Structure formats: C-alpha cells, structure tokens
Amino acid sequence: MAKPARTSPSATFSFDVSRCLICSAKNLNMCGALEQDELAKLSGLARCESFSSGDVLFHEGDPATTVYNITDGAVRLSTMLKNGRRQVIGFLFSGDFIGFSDRDAYPWTAEAVRGAKVCRFTRPDLAKAAKELPKIEHRLLEMASADLSAAQDHITMLGQGSAAEKLSAFLLMLSRKAADRGGTANPVHLPMTREDIADYLGLAFETVSRCFARLEGAGLISVESLRIIRITNFDALAEFSDSE
Amino acid sequence: MAKPARTSPSATFSFDVSRCLICSAKNLNMCGALEQDELAKLSGLARCESFSSGDVLFHEGDPATTVYNITDGAVRLSTMLKNGRRQVIGFLFSGDFIGFSDRDAYPWTAEAVRGAKVCRFTRPDLAKAAKELPKIEHRLLEMASADLSAAQDHITMLGQGSAAEKLSAFLLMLSRKAADRGGTANPVHLPMTREDIADYLGLAFETVSRCFARLEGAGLISVESLRIIRITNFDALAEFSDSE
DNA sequence: GCCCTTTCTTGACCTGTGTCAACGCGGCCC
C-alpha cells in the first residue's frame, strides 16, 4: 500500500465567535470551560477545516506544529511499523482533541474516516491562550486524563481475551461513546472499515468478519448493514466482552 | 489467587521542605516546576510512605481520594478481569505520578514491586495547590501527555508483532526508562516477575520464558541472572522489536 | 443503470502461542 499523499482540506475558514456559539462540539471540548468573551479571544486564533473520506490531516513524523479539535465526523490515528503492519491507536469523534504529545514530531498519522470537520490552532497560539486563561489548561488536563483512561481501556482490550471478546468490547465502547455525545446508543454506527477495526484490535480483518458472524449467530448482535450493528442483547454482550 | 489484603505502609512521615530538597525524583515529577518557596507550600500537604514488596497502595474500585508521586522503587498498576486474567497497565518508577483519571474510583490496583517509596497528596489538597500555582497544572499536563504517549506505545507493543518482538520492545523500553532517570541503560534490571511481564504484554508466562531463551540463543541478549538482562546487540534488538 | 474497484465474506490450511504437566532452582524461615 503506497503512502497516501498529503491531502489539502476541501475548505478552510477563519471565523468569529458566532461560529463557535453554534459549534456542536463546544460543550465536549476545551471551549466548554470558557465564558463568551473568553471564547471570542480564542476564536480569533482558530482555523476551521473540512476533510473528506481518506484525507490526511498530517503524517507520522511531520513536525507537530498544530493541534486540532474535531467538531464533526471521525478521524483515525494510526502508526505504521517497519514490517508493513499498521496499528490504529484510536478513532476520534466530535469533541475529541488531537495534540497531546510530548514529542516534536507527530507520533501518528491522522486521517479522516468518511469526512471530518476540525478547528485547529498552532501550538504557540494555544500555549499563549492557555497562559492567559488557566481554565484552558485545566480543561486540557481533564481531557488528557480522559484520553489516558481510554488508552488504558484499549490496552486491556488488546491484552486480554479472544477475538470475539475484543470485538464485543469494541462495539460496546462505540455505543457508549455515541451516547456520551448525545447520539443513539443502540444501533451502533461504524464509520470505519473492517480492516480499520482489525488494526485497532490487533487482529486480521478476516477474523473481524468471522467474529461479526459468530456474535450474530450467538444472538448477541444483528448486522443490519455493513456499518449498522444492532446490539440485540446488551447484558449478554457486556458479560461476554468482559470474558466468560 | 485470593485478593491480597490491603497492606499498611511500613512507614509514614509528614515532612518539611528539607526532605523535598534532597528528593531524587524532584526533577522528574511535578515538583521540578517549582521554586523553593513554592515547594515549601506544597511540602506541607505531602505525606511520605514506604511500601515493601507486594504491598498494596490501593485496590481497583477504591474511592480515588489520593494521588501519588513515586520517589523510589517500582509500582505495578493492574486490572483484574472477570475471567481471572490480569492486565498489567504499567510499571511506574521514580518520578512517575499515579492519579490521572477522570473516574471517582481507581480503575486499577497499585502494588509495590519489590519495595517502593511514595509521596502522596489528597486530591482536594492538590487541586487547591494547583489553583494557586498554575505551574503545577502546566507540569501535570506535560506529565499526562507523556503518560499518554507511553500508553500508545504500549498499545502498539500489544497489537503488533510476535511474542519475541513484544519482549524485545519491552526490554528496550525498560532500558530507555532507566537511562532517562539517570540510571544505566545496558544491563537492564527487571524488578518484576516473568508473570508480571507476561500480563503486561498479553502473553502466557511460559511464552515469556521461552522468548528470553530464544533471544539469548539468537545472540541479542544475555540473561546474566533472573533479573539482570544484558543487551548484547542493541541495534539488532531494536531492528527486531520493530519487526523484521 | 452499468462497470469497475474496493471491501467484505467464507473456506481450507498451517503456525504460534496457550495450556497442562513435570521438574529444577533459589531464597527464606525455622
């Protein structure tokens, strides 16, 4: 698989507070900590961008000059190993932040999964704003802590249990995430491909496909379409995901 | 395996700044951000404790009332699954912080691996101090970001590659960590058991044992004793860990 | 609507690693 060329966003806007006030992500991300006048200051530093399916926000190894708030859609963070295998580090949705990293270069590639909108800042701009508004730093610490918890859940998902258990845990996680951001918990929508899921869970994509079939056969889920999974027995799936 | 009883620390002290000034961890943890007078304020809130091998700092599910700076030794964070399997989330050393979590209850159990010293704060005390001294929050954000990077490396270690590749990556990580805190990079010291390593890497402990033998057979390492591993070919081990 | 490409499913086979079991070693306590 050839390295995809960097892709320009399909649209870029600078904008004023009014755009922030109607932003659907503002209560999930760092802007939620701010009063309207403070938000106005921050909005002057922001740039809004739209990416379409498969577009690359940045590549692993690029200088880490920019941080991103995702305002809509889904973004995939992944890292490529020398042997050609890929590890998907995470799927990020509206309200998530990209840019917690102590390193000078991005340690992952960020790509839009079926379209995404972001609002970005240069690192120096955000650092300056955070110095003036300590609330921002406080909120970023909360968000980083939440990300750390999520990463630790991912670790447990990867380390323990069978392929089917991992997939169950993954579906429940997506369901919970959707509910957390005000969406619907049950028919779970999968914006990503089977291969993306496989690379997230450390499996082969054929195994993911087989496990969907097995979970459906066991009456735990119903695959309504490729990307819509209905959980038909929540409790049993939860029980199973935590290993029986 | 029965749940080990909570263990009282073998010693507890309250203390003044003088103890902080000679603390070997102070340049690695949040104290490094502070001037001497600021450190004095913080030191009044701290409690110092010593734990010996196997002692439990707290259990998974306990109310998360306290945060810890590790000042010496090693601590293991782990979580137990319903099926009796254990995932080791991380090994923490001098300079590391326990307590980034958005949850009310600890999501992991913390246990001393062959002895540890910590310096602890109640959450409210630390929150109050952070409010007065924004430097603390800034430094905590840096530390949380570093922890997140480490967790993402752990994810990649778990998701990709063979058992031997995982073990290689683990040894290199321990070597780097030791060097980072001013220790010696090469004969790698393993404070933990084979089973701890296995539960960290998502393997069976027999597999870990076999992989040590295989890496030694391949001339990459030399097992000088159970807990002292000499890396005899750094470059080859690094090449191998990233998968060949 | 139709074609072409990408993604997904299913099958057959094989290998790496988990499991079970036996044994060796070393440290600790009496």
Place this chain on the structure above:
DNA sequence: GGGCCGCGTTGACACAGGTCAAGAAAGGGC
C-alpha cells in the same frame, strides 16, 4: 543446614487465529 514454597524452565499437544485464495456484495463515477 535442611526443607519448603514460589518462581522459572522445558516439553508435548491442541486450538485460535493468521494466511492464502476465491468469490460476493457494496459503492462510486460516468
């Protein structure tokens, strides 16, 4: 010093899941 117990090593075997391959179903562009 001797015995015991936890920890580590090694072997035999089975099976989950990886790999390779063929074909079906979606999806996008014209």
